[in-house]
Amino acid sequence: MPKQILIVDDSPMVRRMVRSSVEAKTDWQVCGEAENGEIAVRMVEELGPDLVVLDLSMPVMNGLEAARHISTTAPETALLMYTMQDSGPLLKEAQAAGINEVISKSAVGIDRLIASMRALLFQPPDKVARI
Numbered sequence: 001m002p003k004q005i006l007i008v009d010d011s012p013m014v015r016r017m018v019r020s021s022v023e024a025k026t027d028w029q030v031c032g033e034a035e036n037g038e039i040a041v042r043m044v045e046e047l048g049p050d051l052v053v054l055d056l057s058m059p060v061m062n063g064l065e066a067a068r069h070i071s072t073t074a075p076e077t078a079l080l081m082y083t084m085q086d087s088g089p090l091l092k093e094a095q096a097a098g099i100n101e102v103i104s105k106s107a108v109g110i111d112r113l114i115a116s117m118r119a120l121l122f123q124p125p126d127k128v129a130r131i
Contacts, residue, residue: 002027002028002029003026003028003029003050003051003121004028004029004030004031004047004048004049004050004051005022005028005029005030005031005049005050005051005052005053005117006030006031006032006033006034006040006043006044006047006049006051006052006053007019007022007030007032007033007034007053008033008034008035008036008037008039008040008052008053008054008055008058008063008066009035009053009054009055009058009082010035010036010055010057010058010059011055012035014055014082014105015033015035017110018030018053018082018110018113019033021110021113021114022114022117025110025111025114026114026117026118028117028121031047031049032047032049035058035059036058036059036060036061037054037058037060037061037062037063037065037066037069038060038061038066039060040052040054040061040066040070041061041066041069041070041073044070044073044074044077045073045074048074048077049077050077050078050121051077051078051079051080051117051120051121052066052070052077052078052079052080053080053082053113053117054066054067054079054080054081054082054083054099055081055082055083056081056083056084056085056090057083057084057085063081063083063099064093064094064097064099065097067079067081067094067097067098067099068097068098070098071097071098071099072098075098078100078120078121079097079098079099079100080099080100080101080102080103080113080116080117080120081094081099081101081102081103082103082105082113083102083103083104083105084104084105084106085104090102100120101116101119101120103116
C-alpha cells in the first residue's frame with residue numbers, strides 16, 4: 001500500500017502545489033487536505049496518514065497546536081512543518097510539539113520538500129535527522 005500523506009495549509013494554492021508535486025514525483029497518495037489544524041486533527045484520526053505536512057499559521061488551530069494533538073493521539077505519524085517562518089525559537093517549539101522537521105517555504109524548492117518527506121517516511125526513526 002502506498003504511503004499516505006495529509007496536507008494541511010490554509011492556502012488552497014499551496015495545498016494544490018504540494019499535492020501535484022507528490023502525485024507527479026512519487027507513488028505516494030494524498031489521502032486528504034485540510035485548511036486548519038482542527039480539521040487536520042480529526043482527519044488524522046479518521047485516515048491514519050503516514051505523514052502530515054503542516055503549515056504554522058492557520059486559522060482556528062495553528063500547526064503547533066495541531067502537532068501537539070497529533071503526536072499524542074497518533075505518535076507513529078511523521079510530522080513535517082512547511083512554513084514561511086523559520087526562526088530558532090520556532091524550531092524549539094516545533095520539536096517540543098512533536099514535529100520531526102521544519103522546512104522553510106521561501107528557502108527550499110519542492111524537490112527538497114519531497115526529499116525530506118521521503119526521509120521521514122522511509123528511514124528508521126532513529127536515523128531521521130531531528131530538528
